[in-house]
Amino acid sequence: MNLFSMAWRFLWSKRAVTIATLVALALPTTLAVLLLVVRHQSEGELKKGAGDFDLIIGAKGGAMQLVLSSLYHLGMPSGNILYSDYEELLKDKRVKAAVPIGLGDNYEGYRIVGTEPHLFDLQNYAGTPLMQFREGEAFQKGTYQAVIGAQVAAETGLSMGDTFHGTHGLITVPGAEVHTDFTYHVVGILEPTGQAHDRAIYIPISAVWKVHHAEESIHHVFRQSTPIKQEVTSILVQLESAGLRLWMLDELQKKPNLMVAVPINEILSLSRIYLAPFQKLLLLVTIGVIIVSSIVIVLALYQAVERRERTLLTLRSLGATRTEIMRLLFYEVSLLILTGVSLGALAGHLTVQGLSPYIYQKTGLIITAWQLAPGELLTLGSITLVLFIVGLFPTLSLYRKSVV
Amino acid sequence: MSPSSAISLSHVRCSHYAEQPFALADWSLSSGQQLALLGRSGSGKSTLLNLLCGLVPATSGSLQVLGQELVGMKETQRDLLRRDHIGVIFQTYQLLDEFTAMENVAMGHYFSDRKSQQNALELLDRVGLADLAHRYPAELSVGQRQRVAIARALVKSPALILADEPTGALDSETGHLICDLLRDLSTEREAALIFVTHDRHLASQFPSQQEISDLLQWTTEGRVAS
Numbered sequence: 001m002n003l004f005s006m007a008w009r010f011l012w013s014k015r016a017v018t019i020a021t022l023v024a025l026a027l028p029t030t031l032a033v034l035l036l037v038v039r040h041q042s043e044g045e046l047k048k049g050a051g052d053f054d055l056i057i058g059a060k061g062g063a064m065q066l067v068l069s070s071l072y073h074l075g076m077p078s079g080n081i082l083y084s085d086y087e088e089l090l091k092d093k094r095v096k097a098a099v100p101i102g103l104g105d106n107y108e109g110y111r112i113v114g115t116e117p118h119l120f121d122l123q124n125y126a127g128t129p130l131m132q133f134r135e136g137e138a139f140q141k142g143t144y145q146a147v148i149g150a151q152v153a154a155e156t157g158l159s160m161g162d163t164f165h166g167t168h169g170l171i172t173v174p175g176a177e178v179h180t181d182f183t184y185h186v187v188g189i190l191e192p193t194g195q196a197h198d199r200a201i202y203i204p205i206s207a208v209w210k211v212h213h214a215e216e217s218i219h220h221v222f223r224q225s226t227p228i229k230q231e232v233t234s235i236l237v238q239l240e241s242a243g244l245r246l247w248m249l250d251e252l253q254k255k256p257n258l259m260v261a262v263p264i265n266e267i268l269s270l271s272r273i274y275l276a277p278f279q280k281l282l283l284l285v286t287i288g289v290i291i292v293s294s295i296v297i298v299l300a301l302y303q304a305v306e307r308r309e310r311t312l313l314t315l316r317s318l319g320a321t322r323t324e325i326m327r328l329l330f331y332e333v334s335l336l337i338l339t340g341v342s343l344g345a346l347a348g349h350l351t352v353q354g355l356s357p358y359i360y361q362k363t364g365l366i367i368t369a370w371q372l373a374p375g376e377l378l379t380l381g382s383i384t385l386v387l388f389i390v391g392l393f394p395t396l397s398l399y400r401k402s403v404v
Numbered sequence: 405m406s407p408s409s410a411i412s413l414s415h416v417r418c419s420h421y422a423e424q425p426f427a428l429a430d431w432s433l434s435s436g437q438q439l440a441l442l443g444r445s446g447s448g449k450s451t452l453l454n455l456l457c458g459l460v461p462a463t464s465g466s467l468q469v470l471g472q473e474l475v476g477m478k479e480t481q482r483d484l485l486r487r488d489h490i491g492v493i494f495q496t497y498q499l500l501d502e503f504t505a506m507e508n509v510a511m512g513h514y515f516s517d518r519k520s521q522q523n524a525l526e527l528l529d530r531v532g533l534a535d536l537a538h539r540y541p542a543e544l545s546v547g548q549r550q551r552v553a554i555a556r557a558l559v560k561s562p563a564l565i566l567a568d569e570p571t572g573a574l575d576s577e578t579g580h581l582i583c584d585l586l587r588d589l590s591t592e593r594e595a596a597l598i599f600v601t602h603d604r605h606l607a608s609q610f611p612s613q614q615e616i617s618d619l620l621q622w623t624t625e626g627r628v629a630s
Contacts, residue, residue, distance in 0.1 A: 009502045009503065010502055012502075013501065013502035310498065311500055313498070314494075314498040314499075314500060316459060316483075317457065317459065317486070317492040317494070317498070318486075318487065318492075318511060318512060318514070318556075319483055319484070319486045319487015319488065320483070320487070321479075321480050321483040321484075322479070322483075323480075
């Protein structure tokens with residue numbers, strides 16, 4: 001038996017106190033890890049989609065509004081632009097790929113996005129496909145075929161071969177018009193991506209026009225206006241090089257009817273605005289963790305000294321030096337700190353794992369539980385270091401104190 | 405100090421306990437000698453034993469234990485002397501509840517560097533507890549606990565055994581058995597034994613007795629109290 005196993009036996013013999021101390025150490029650590037992992041991964045997931053396209057072109061309005069409505073399927077778009085703007089853009093040699101986006105309808109709250117089938121062939125700068133099919137394939141141009149995102153499939157129960165009708169508007173409103181004349185067939189289901197694709201229903205852009213042309217024709221009868229031209233809500237653009245972004249941005253912004261946004265810039269500013277308070281909260285929680293844990297460890301140590309004064313005297317009578325007694329207590333506190341912080345970190349990741357289906361369901365973000373967040377090891381290391389320093393005080397006071 | 409002395413005191417004063425400084429009369433204990441030290445509760449028996457085993461430092465004079473001068477000796481050196489050569493037995497056994505009888509005995513030489521350590525089980529067998537080696541203190545009778553404490557003190561074959569009222573918590577019959585056991589083991593190992601007791605009948609079984617009041621005097625401001 002060595003001093004370390006002796007320390008373990010002392011802790012084990014007072015299991016209830018030891019477990020209570022470990023829980024008190026682990027719980028705040030769990031909270032810190034939980035916040036770190038969720039913050040980092042949600043931020044990462046948000047930025048991940050933002051880098052897939054260099055520019056988004058839409059009607060005049062807010063840049064953030066354009067990015068959110070086109071890329072994240074959130075909020076309302078500011079208007080439409082002409083399809084001819086898209087066709088003109090395709091002629092530009094700086095453009096590697098461009099995809100039109102046409103919005104207007106939803107199905108059970110999930111947006112129906114009119115686009116071109118080559119959207120499913122696009123890759124990001126790293127060469128990774130933006131989307132992959134879990135089942136089926138891309139829709140054919142000129143049809144009423146639909147490709148649905150993973151979350152849409154999971155939540156609506158739509159599967160391959162199923163049919164459905166779109167409802168007018170981007171959100172579900174009681175009494176909204178259902179386009180029963182136009183039936184969509186599910187021909188593809190996408191793999192989950194943790195991005196907005198999971199919450200989208202993709203159909204050919206021509207289907208959007210046909211549905212709304214029919215609608216506008218009825219309006220025409222009443223308003224005596226001409227039928228609308230072919231329009232799109234926005235255009236997602238990939239350039240030959242990221243360095244071309246500002247050049248094209250300046251150029252396109254000069255056009256009177258167009259608004260251009262660089263998605264990554266908008267998302268970064270969104271992060272700064274909305275995640276800054278979260279960062280402060282995280283810092284406060286970490287400080288709170290260190291304070292609470294320090295109090296726990298100091299109380300546990302002082303209690304260990306008081307509770308076992310008789311034991312320490314016995315060990316001294318057997319010839320243990322003060323240094324050995326101090327080492328014994330140090331091993332005890334080390335076991336408590338390292339086990340408590342490790343259990344806390346483990347519980348933090350387990351909690352993330354438990355929460356990730358809920359987070360995915362509510363936000364569409366895929367949070368990976370078993371991935372270290374940047375700064376996580378540093379935070380855990382800092383907590384451990386501070387606890388060791390705090391734990392040294394009672395241990396040193398014991399060294400100075402005579403046990404006789 | 406004579407080479408055959410286990411303990412030799414000369415003009416020893418101790419002010420470690422600031423509220424109760426004390427002085428000791430000149431005195432010695434031969435190697436292998438068995439002494440019953442008599443005193444009432446509060447007479448300073450434990451204080452004296454703490455001084456003799458080096459847990460408490462002497463302030464002045466000369467205190468030689470097993471040939472080593474304790475006055476002026478560093479605490480760590482006193483600890484090493486105690487761990488290798490002095491066995492201490494308490495009235496309340498002071499066994500570690502978290503460990504079995506066997507582990508408690510083995511603990512007696514855990515801190516010792518001596519190579520001539522005796523096997524803990526042999527010692528337990530010698531005190532009649534081999535069958536109970538794996539029981540915890542709470543599962544033993546008070547007499548059995550004291551036997552474990554004796555085995556623990558002797559496992560490192562000490563040259564000096566300090567027993568602080570080892571029979572104080574036992575009934576008379578068990579107390580006599582423990583006393584006999586301790587004397588036998590001390591004789592076998594040629595170890596000097598100081599057996600502190602308030603029981604004069606028990607003390608009469610020892611070849612020599614000493615009143616603690618003849619040995620230890622409380623002092624005030626460095627002077628021996630009258």
